[in-house]
Amino acid sequence: MHFNKELFSHSADNFNQFLRWLALSTIVGLVVGLISILFNFGMKNATQLREANPWILLFLPVAGIIIVALYRFFNYENNGGTDTVIECIQTEAYIPLKMAFLIFVSAILTVFCGGSVGREGAAVQIGGSIGKSVGDWLHFDKKDRRILLMSGISAAFSALFSTPMAAAFLPMEMADVGFLYYPALVPCIWASFVAYFLARAMHAPAEQLIVTQNVDLTLPLALLVVLLGILCALVSILFCEALYVSHSLYKTYLKNSYVRIVTGGLLIIGLTLLLGTNAYLGPGMDVIEQFLEGHVIPWAFLLKILFTAITIGAGYKGGEIVPSFFTGAAFGALFGSLFGANIPLCAAIGMVSVFCGVTNCPVTALLIGFELFGFAHAPCYLIAIAVSYMLSGHYSLYHAQRILYPKVERVRQDPKTTLHKSDK
Numbered sequence: 239m240h241f242n243k244e245l246f247s248h249s250a251d252n253f254n255q256f257l258r259w260l261a262l263s264t265i266v267g268l269v270v271g272l273i274s275i276l277f278n279f280g281m282k283n284a285t286q287l288r289e290a291n292p293w294i295l296l297f298l299p300v301a302g303i304i305i306v307a308l309y310r311f312f313n314y315e316n317n318g319g320t321d322t323v324i325e326c327i328q329t330e331a332y333i334p335l336k337m338a339f340l341i342f343v344s345a346i347l348t349v350f351c352g353g354s355v356g357r358e359g360a361a362v363q364i365g366g367s368i369g370k371s372v373g374d375w376l377h378f379d380k381k382d383r384r385i386l387l388m389s390g391i392s393a394a395f396s397a398l399f400s401t402p403m404a405a406a407f408l409p410m411e412m413a414d415v416g417f418l419y420y421p422a423l424v425p426c427i428w429a430s431f432v433a434y435f436l437a438r439a440m441h442a443p444a445e446q447l448i449v450t451q452n453v454d455l456t457l458p459l460a461l462l463v464v465l466l467g468i469l470c471a472l473v474s475i476l477f478c479e480a481l482y483v484s485h486s487l488y489k490t491y492l493k494n495s496y497v498r499i500v501t502g503g504l505l506i507i508g509l510t511l512l513l514g515t516n517a518y519l520g521p522g523m524d525v526i527e528q529f530l531e532g533h534v535i536p537w538a539f540l541l542k543i544l545f546t547a548i549t550i551g552a553g554y555k556g557g558e559i560v561p562s563f564f565t566g567a568a569f570g571a572l573f574g575s576l577f578g579a580n581i582p583l584c585a586a587i588g589m590v591s592v593f594c595g596v597t598n599c600p601v602t603a604l605l606i607g608f609e610l611f612g613f614a615h616a617p618c619y620l621i622a623i624a625v626s627y628m629l630s631g632h633y634s635l636y637h638a639q640r641i642l643y644p645k646v647e648r649v650r651q652d653p654k655t656t657l658h659k660s661d662k
Contacts, residue, residue, distance in 0.1 A: 256424065259385075263425040266372060266386060267393045267432025270365045274397035274433065275442045277342055277364065281357055282443040284350035285520050292516060294351055298506055301351040302499030305344045305555060312336050315495065320359050320557075323366035324638040326387055327413040330380050333387075338367040344555035352506060352519040354545035355556020357398050362409075362557075365394030385422045392426040393433035400444040402427075402434040404605035411599045412636065416643030418601070445523060447530055447610045453580050455617050463618050466573050466584060467591055467625030473539065473569050474595025474626060477562060478633040480543045484551030495553055502552020506545065518545040521560040529567040529585040534575045538568035558635050559593060566592030583618065586611050591622040595630035598639060603627075 288294045309315045314336060318325070326333050345360040369390020373383030388409035396405035406427040410419045437444070453459065492498040510516060517525050518541050525538070546561040570588020574581035586607065594603035600623050607619035628645050 259425045260428055262372075262386065263389045263429040264432050266369050266389045266425075267429035268436060269372070270368050270390045270393035270429070271397045271433030271436040273338070273342070273368065274361060274364060274394040275437050275440050277346070277360060278357070278398050278437070278442050280342075280346045281349055281521075284346050288350055288352055288520065289516065295507055295510060295516070295519065298351040298353060299500040299503035301347045301353075302503045302552065302554060303496060305347060306495050306499055306553060308340060308344060312340060314340060318638070319555075320362050321636055321638040323362050323387070323391070324413050324636055326366065326370060327384060327409065327419075328638070328640060330383070333367050333370045335367055335371045338364045341555055345557075348549070348554040348556050349520050351503075352510070352516070353503075353549040353554040353556060354506070354518055354520065354522070354542065354561055355549055355554060355558070356521045356560025356563075357557055358395060358559040359557025360555070361394035361398045362391050365390035365392070366409075369393075381421070385425050388419070388422045389425040389429035392430040396430040397433040397437045397442065399606075400434060400437065400442075401606055401609040402430040403609055404602045405434075406430040407605060408599060408602045411602050412597060412639070414640045414642045415598045415632070415634075416641065416645070445610065447527065447586075452614050453583055453618075455615075459579075459618070460621060462577060462579055463587060463621045464625055465577075466570065466587055467622035468629055469573065470566060470569065470588055470591035470622065471595050471626045471629035471631075473565060473588075474562075474592050474630045475633050477543050477546075477558075477565055477592065477596050478635060480547040481550060481558065481635065484547035488551045488553075499553040502548050502554065505548050505552075509545065509548075513541070518542055522564040523560065526564050526567045526585075526589070529571040530582050532571070532581040534571045534581065535568060536572055539565045539572065542568060559597070562592050562596045562635075563589050566590070583615055586615070587618055587622045590619055591626040594623045595626040596633070596635045598627065598630070598632075598634055600624065600627045 314334070317337065322333060341360045341363040345355065345357070348355050366387050370383060370387040373386040378386065391409040392405045395408055396402045399405065409426060410422055488498045488502070492501055510519065517538070522542065542561055542564045546558060550558065566588040567585040569592065570584040570586065571581050573579070573588065574584030590603045590607040593606065594600050603623045604619055608616065631645065632641055
């Protein structure tokens with residue numbers, strides 16, 4: 239009887255915690271979801287206005303000056319962006335609420351004037367900043383503030399990308415390589431779906447990515463997918479290294495942040511005029527759709543890496559994940575054309591594989607593949623993602639990611655080790 243009382247008490251406590259987190263994650267999902275939806279509309283309108291008025295690109299250096307001035311005015315110039323959010327998940331780093339406002343404004347301004355960035359960096363910072371602030375206002379302990387922060391990230395990502403399953407797992411997977419923080423599972427899932435349904439109710443912009451041709455998995459196709467995964471791992475490493483080298487060169491030769499960001503804006507303008515196309519400006523989701531329809535642009539993946547490295551290294555604000563989608567889809571389409579394979583399928587595989595390689599988030603990558611493209615080619619996504627994850631090594635978009643478990647178990651590693659400098 240004593241055992242049963244303890245069991246009942248334990249079950250009752252679990253159920254109370256369940257109800258508590260449903261209530262808290264509903265609040266986070268609604269608040270973060272609403273702000274993220276407004277941000278999504280802002281990014282969509284900014285992109286459409288720039289595409290309708292190509293001359294707006296000429297104001298990219300001016301936008302850069304405004305961004306630097308904003309961060310200086312709010313005394314937040316040396317913030318680490320997404321890395322700061324990851325550090326807060328790990329060690330309770332300080333995240334002010336002003337981070338959400340600054341990234342909201344500066345990311346829209348960057349995309350409006352043609353910077354090659356995406357939305358997810360802003361989503362992580364908006365969601366993390368608001369979620370953490372809710373925990374601070376409620377005077378929660380460190381563990382609960384961590385979970386609220388992660389719930390905020392899930393809500394923001396879900397509202398922006400309409401991928402609630404992937405959004406739920408992203409914050410649990412992104413902080414520590416090889417580890418999932420399961421205490422946040424229910425809050426992240428609930429906040430993600432609350433934001434997702436809110437976005438649908440408000441008719442927020444959503445991605446319509448389709449792979450129309452179904453292909454049966456055969457041994458030759460599986461081997462081809464393995465090869466594509468290997469090459470996507472190399473592309474992922476190139477992407478991460480390009481961002482690191484760009485950032486280092488700017489810091490080394492252009493000490494003044496105003497000069498740095500203006501130089502980057504001028505380089506983007508010059509390259510765009512030289513190439514005679516706007517395809518590499520902004521997130522580039524419309525171009526990704528073309529790759530998924532079977533179009534091939536041989537050097538597109540390299541040019542997108544270049545444009546993104548110049549933009550982010552100079553100090554413009556936004557995310558790297560959508561550019562990594564672009565890079566992966568462009569490379570996959572090229573691979574498909576060279577090997578006589580199904581081009582739309584290869585573009586989809588390349589997209590999720592490069593994402594996995596640059597973020598070290600295989601579960602999130604697999605769920606993105608399912609939610610964006612369906613389950614028809616699930617084995618192909620799984621194979622390529624696994625290969626890309628292993629062979630991309632410990633390179634990452636996020637300097638603050640810790641390696642809890644090495645991708646290849648050869649030596650024991652300090653669980654607090656972060657990525658070494660060359661991996662950044």
